[in-house]
Amino acid sequence: MNKKEVLEIRKQYTHEKCSISRICGCYVDGEKNIKTQIKEAFLSLPEEETFKYFNIFKQTLSGTLGKNLLNLEFPLDAENPGGPQEFLLKLRDSKLQDDVLLEEFYQKVIENYYFPENYYIILIHVAYDIPGKSTDGSEMFDASEDVYEYLLCSLCPVKLSKPGLFYNTETNNIENRIRDWIVDPPAKGFLFPAFNDRNSDIHSMLYFSKQAEELQPEFIENMFGCTLIPLTAESQKETFNYLIEDTLGEDCDYEVVKNIHEHLTEMVEETKDSPDPLVLTKPDVKRLFELSGVPEEKMETFDQTFEAAAGEKASLLATNIASVRKFNIETPDVVIKVNPERTDLIETRIIDGKECLVITVNDHIEVNGVNVRTIAPQRDEDYEEEFEEAIPASAPAAPDAPIDFGATQA
Structure with missing residues (x-):
């Protein structure tokens, strides 16, 4: 999914555009016990609650693509009968009406998601009528051709509010505040299937992690069967820096590194308005190094260096490796x-x-x-004073004759 596709789904989380059919969830304590569950038609909830849920859903689709939001593809093994993808399809097609499937889903999350404190699993089913697009890109709401049916899951920490005092209007007194269990913004989440090319793509999904460096790859692999997990943003940066240092070796000088930075920054700037993030594969990084003045003899082992550092088919997100702001x-x-x-x-x-x-x-x-103050260049007056000290004012003028300072001083 690209930025425009993510934004299109985020925009649906309002009362005017809401197409959420059902919401289910369960509250899990720190001992992995289910304390309570909900199963409701979403619009049957009090309006004050729906607004708060809308914020949670928007936050589950927030952040930077390639950092907080990762496009994941299901490997062939995960799409086999009985695999994780088939289970998610059954759950989606049940419209969250099958209690057995819901219970199995909750147990899969509880078994594989590492979070030692209380948290709230929220799962919604949505059927979005995809509006057509006119030639100028505007939406044609009366020309809906397809329905994008999907699940969105949010995993939200639940923490005890801080102790404090409050003003009690009934007793007109300052009293001790009762501590409540508060649902925090989501820490993890996913959208299935992906909304690629503005339609359902059952072979892909979008994964969310509030902390870009804490993806929990074990959770991704065990829950969804996805083994090709992108490097974290920080790991991509470290890998890119290693490639520069290892390729240049002792010739890793300031000028070449500066050139790489400048060319990479230009590439990011040129593509900043594109909905698709700029991704650099091995040939792209190789070309970047060549343009930046890396000697030809240093590029002879680049392919092996890249594969050893990142993997043969690895790709690096330009915004993860470029220091655009510093x-x-x-x-x-x-x-x-x-x-x-x-x-x-x-x-x-x-x-x-x-x-x-x-x-x-x-x-x-x-x-x-x-x-x-800065050091100013020597002024003309200073030079004239030195000149006058070297040549007395009474000395005859001889503009055409060479001046011998040594003889004059003598």
């Missing part, structure tokens, strides 16, 4: 933060036999919040 240079004692658009202000030079970073400054420097 460009930092660090030594053990100094950290320099540079505007990513002004990396041209930094260059390397050999001064007195030492490799140095040279920073071009304008007329403003601030040190610990204090404005300090």
